[in-house]
Amino acid sequence: MTTLFDQLTARGRVALGLFALALLAVPFFADGYLISVITLVLWFAYVGQAWNVMMGFAGQLSLGHSLYVGLGAYASAALFVHFGVGPWAGVWLGMLAATLAGAIIGTLGFRFAIRGVHFALLTIAFAEFTRIAFDHIGWLGGSGGFFLPVGDAAGANPFDLRGSPALFYYVILALTFGALALCRRLLHSRIGYFWLAIREDQEAAQAVGIDVFRAKLIAVMISAAMTSLGGVFYAFFYNNLFPEQIFSVGRSIELILAPVIGGIGTLFGPIFGAFILTPLAELVTWGVESAGLDMPGIKQIFYGLALVAIVVYRPEGVWPWVARHLRLVHQPGDQPSHRAGDRP
């Protein structure tokens, strides 16, 4: 793992180290509100990282990732509520369900050569009809919602993921760092290079012997499994699940904003994007409310404007631009060990 951050400059490494330390220290100085905001930021960073495996690495657009969040959430919550099985065991069922769903969507899409926008529509369709199905599963609360017993907020029971905001904060922080390390590893692996090749040119990738179907399917399954972990966290953090919320298209879009704004296909983009977007959205909401205005949906309008601004001014995302200007990464041709292919 010595190559984990090899394209960061010394300055970039210091910045990253300080950032990681600051994140670790947050619960020691921040109040409950700030902890909850940063928890949300990290959640979006984590799920964005998971989505990025499919889109950023393998070039397959999914607009239905809420499906995997929902499956992870419902699977682990159902085990907990009905059978008393804790989330650390429930995670496996959640991942299995999501991976299976991803495999089905991927098989259908890639076997029948559904590409690009049409593939994205297929992912939306699956999330939508799963939402409708869950509306009618009484055992899981149906459209009325599924509720987990609220735990003791003062204590900490990591085994059942019941406890203080700080506990949840450290769990999602660990997930975010874990996802970063995993993605970095994937990107440097054989399958990672195959994904990049497919993203760049599928026909050429096939001509150099890559089994495109298999490689894309693996990308979807890994992305789905990672995303479902975010769903498990969501279930135990919020303690309530509604199909309309968790499986909604709006949620799927919200999930991809951080990597899109931070930089699709980059390792730090999803994290960076989440740290820009979520606090700004909170700020806008707070500003509007404290001005005495009642504007429901202001957050969505803000997200829309942020997306437009990115598409127009920084289509490659904010992170590559910032990293270049602050010299946090090596420039192409700087140094022999630099690899232009991975975008830090």
Added chain:
Amino acid sequence: MTTLLEVDNLSKQFRGLRAVSNVSFSVPEGAIVALIGPNGAGKTTTFNLIAGVMPPNEGEVRLAGRRLTGLRPDQVCAAGVGRTFQLVKPFGDLSVEDNVLVGALHRRPRIADARRHAVQVLELLELGPKRHQIARGLTLPERKRLEVARALATEPRILLLDEVMAGLRPTETDRLVEVLRDLNRDTGMTILLIEHVMRAVMALSSRVVVLDHGVRISEGAPAEVVADPKVIEVYLGSALESGEEGSGP
């Protein structure tokens, strides 16, 4: 010499247009064979039929006796056929080295091993100094060579080159001819090339197959083929002799 690639009675129709009709030829092990013909003669279609991009309506392709027809392009590559594209298809956002690395990973699963091999192939194609550049930024002649390097990195038994000389200046053509000739001589690499640039065809190939309107109209040694009245008629004479500009007749 034993036969490596056999193209047997291959036909392909596109909505009534017979792009390739009953074309047969073979490429001996270690030889360089050129496939020439005017635009629309069916050369690239023949390539795509060999590479598994699409199935033929009739006929089959065999590599060392093994049937390739019906395999997917990645399986054809695995069987030992490396190909380039007429319109180059670099992995634009990857470095030159990583482009070739992807090819090398096919038979060398370990990254370090594949990277070493990729660097060697890049040296062979005289792209060593460019290896850390992003592929998108290469000039056309460089991208043509990258295309060859990437195909070569898959360690094929036969290399299919689709107009790798097109758009090159005569000096660049001569250099690439040199590289390919060395490759053939030093490693015994079998090459089948589609080429408009007669300067390259004459210099490289031991045999030439001429297609016109999807039909094979002539085959033989380069000197015989250019003297063939049928070929001269197709090419309207003089263009065959010069070919200096690199543009097709």
